[in-house]
Amino acid sequence: MKTLSISKKDIATMTPQDVEKLATRLEQDNYSNAFEGLDDWHMLRAIAFQRPELIEPYIHLLDLEPYDEA
Numbered sequence: 001m002k003t004l005s006i007s008k009k010d011i012a013t014m015t016p017q018d019v020e021k022l023a024t025r026l027e028q029d030n031y032s033n034a035f036e037g038l039d040d041w042h043m044l045r046a047i048a049f050q051r052p053e054l055i056e057p058y059i060h061l062l063d064l065e066p067y068d069e070a
Helices: 008-012 016-028 034-050 054-061
Strands: none
Touching: 008 034, 016 034, 016 054, 034 054
């Protein structure tokens, strides 16, 4: 099994169009296996931490919305 490797350099060079393609794949959820979808989800999550402005329209795909534990 291959391991997903996400570098800061990769994320630094991503464009909004790259993120849109990634999000579209996640929304369509048409993967040949679950690991491909998980790789895309991890990539989107890494982008969210390093370049949050790129994922604002797709935050719903990460379930990172604030909640109250009280």
